[in-house]
Amino acid sequence: MKKQKSSKPRVGKIIFKKEGDLPMAAISMADMRSNKTGKWRSTRPVIDYSKCISCMICWKYCPDAAINIQDGKPEIDLDYCKGCEICIEECPVKAIKSEKEKK
């Protein structure tokens, strides 16, 4: 087995062209960030920051790790949000609204 240049995981999309580019077995080379699961969504959560109390419950309960904490406020990363709407359901001050995703 030829050693890859670095066995450290990389970021982004991994392109293989032929067998020789593959590692010896099915060994991961990068995380899943290149898979933009935002495409799955039919509705999008929209935060009304005037109501938001920064309790971070939406962040806590997001199965997609798609809510980031930005300057003390939750910020939904629409690249990954699958639109499950747990955040809308769990927001204690009803600060998140569901909007139809435009096709």
Added chain:
Amino acid sequence: MHRRVSCQSDQIRKREKIKRMADITKKVVTGNHAVSYGALLSRAEVIAAYPITPQTEVVEKLSEMVANGELRAKFINVESEHSAMAACIGASATGARAFTATSSQGLALMHELLHWATGARLPIVMANINRSMGPPWNIWSEQTDSLAQRDTGWLQFYCENNQEIIDTIIQAYRVSETVYLPAMVVLDAFYHSHTMEGVEIPNQSAIDAFLPQYNPIYKLDVNEPHTFGGLTSPEWYYELRYKIQSAMDKSIKVIKDTAREYEKITHRKYGLLEEYRTEDADMLIVAAGALSETVKEAVDLLRQKRKTRIGLLRIRTFRPFPKEDIKKILKNVEIVGVIDRNISFGNEGIFFQEIKSALCNEKIKPGIYGFIAGLGGRDVMVEDIIGVADILAKPGNKKDIVWVGAKI
């Protein structure tokens, strides 16, 4: 003058031999303990095993070696062979040299994970003591258990005697860790496992130099987090299988090179195959395992008493199957009898099938006939082998498959 030179070199050889003797230990051990010594010398780091007759002594000895500090290893007393292989897989994936031993039903229970070890490219070494499959219960020698694992992607080495068992375990690690494939070292129930033979235990420092610590390219390491064996679509699964086949192909050369290196430290050489008195033979017996020692005796007898030009081709390496070497050897022979201590029901002996398939596209090939013998530990005697030679020597049509010594 000439004589003096030869005397001198004799002395040098003698001196070398004495020096070598100081480095090695001679012991009288069972085949099972030979396996344990092989694992000890290989410095196995994680051993996970479950008892099954006739393998038990292997792990008893190893647990003793671990307990008294002779072998620095973790010994996991798992609750099944399935878990034994799973633990070896976990350990090997974490970069440890893993070892286990089993037999028959135990090997069959491991089947799923034999594929797993190969797919994950983990160089685990396992000893399998050839024993028949039940029912009915039978604990004696038969090769069907290991040959039924033919397609799992494990290297398979069939040993003839206890010395070869020690030597093969050590070499198996080096081959496995070079090509990243697991290896099975196979010996016969009782003929090896419980039979004492004098063996040379190689010197540890020589083995350490021959087999350095296992240091894989990828392992489970928190500093370089990789996932192993994730869902792989048809887009690349196919190529990953090709890689396994390429590694098998490559292993042919690696086995030969390893044997050469090993010979340097022990003066014992093992190849893919063993040829015994084949130089001028026009009749060949093909066999593997302990059975081949009986064949050797029969060959000597036939050559001496009847002047039969007969030889033995011993299959030492079954996977990778050394097709090219077999073709070369069988090219010059008129007739071949393959003795299988195994059976693929509905067809024939497994070595017989493999030998035939290796030759199928050859223009010149010998007549090849299959003999089933010694299933479930039935003794195969020298007379039985002579009987095989008689059948082969008789002109005219022959049965495709003969059950030697069966009361049928």
Added chain:
Amino acid sequence: MGRGKDMKLSIPEIEIMSPGHLACQGCGATLAFRYAIKALGKKTIVAIPACCWSVIDGPFPYSSAGVPVFHTAFETAASTASGIKAALEIKGIGDVNVLAWAGDGGTMDIGIQALSGAVERGEDIIYVCYDNEAYMNTGIQRSSSTPQGAWTSTTPVIKYKKMPKKDMIEIMVAHGIPYTATANIAFPEDFIGKLEKAKTIKGPKFIQIISPCPVGWKFSSHLTIKIAKLAFETCIYPLYEVKDGIYKVRRPNKKKGINEYLKMQRRFSHLDNSEIDNMQRWIDSKWQNLIEKEARSVPAEKYESPKSTKETKTTDIV
């Protein structure tokens, strides 16, 4: 990423699991992993048998786990983890957690033998069963963890599951396990606290976390947390731990009727009132039993292994 100076988060901010994974919308099992890995940190190696997480993690050459993962065969989570731990120990790596991460089928059905073996041997591993109460990855077939009354694709409505859920925690207690607990994705602080406790305990640790599955339990994805909370509040899935034989049960403020939990999930929609009453009685008696166990519980006998009379050169024997 950054938070305001005064913001207090109830769970660790570190995000190790990456987004972009392949879980269904509203997946409870994914939340469970996200929390687990926040608790255990980057110095963790995970063994995952066949389960939803074999897919969620992502296809080769990607992985969302953020820590080393070995995908292993269905029944081998505990035995693979044992092997990983043994290798780490022999290499002198002591500060890495070994986590077996399996579904309920891989834990209570096909993997119970390996788990039982590992716990009996005293393997120093953390085993988490994310419990979605059926074989979800293969299409919602019944497991021994499926609760009484539930529809699954192999227990169709007219033949819904008659037997109650297997009580895995009691099985673990019977093994004399040093630490076992249930957890709930609606209470990540509790789950993370239990994992942090587990990290400090030597020997096997078993945590079973309820992970509602919108697809398999037949509810809309936004209700995952709500349903998980109800599982706790109705006491159908009590939150408790057993440490060295001592039970500690967390009580809901007000115990709710089971109907509230059942009616939100279409897997129970065929149940009539008498069946629901039956179920309520069973839950009540089970809960009562648990409370009594807690009151009665005494520390488990401490088993001190006898000192060897002979000095051995190494203590590497497991």
